[in-house]
Amino acid sequence: MKTHQSSGGCHCGNISFAMETGNPLSTHNPRACDCTFCLKHGAACVSDNLGNLDIPIRENNDLARYRQGSGHAELLICQICGVLVAVCHSVQGRIYAAVNSRSVDNAHFGGEVTVSPQRLPANDKIDRWQDIWFADVRIRA
């Protein structure tokens, strides 16, 4: 697979990431979740189920892992600069994750689409994450 490499992170550099996607980011349509948390951040997620994502964290004590809604996903937020970087879900030792398109550096995405995962039952939501989020994820504290 020809891969496209991108990077990003929070504002202060405590949380960074590198990701590889099968298609250029210009072909990705960030998913703007309509839950009250994502609305307040203006967040929109991007991911590639066949790609990979590496998230090194400089100071783990300055990483907030926030849960809201059904509580099945963890939102990774820098406690120093306040940027929402990614969302992840762990099952049986495997981490699934998507990044907040706002935290990607120098990225030009396709048009955003509004999504409403909060309307889905928890199991359907988790199935969806496993289908579309990065499934090859490392979070390195």
Ligand SMILES: [Zn+2]
């Ligand atoms: Zn930061």
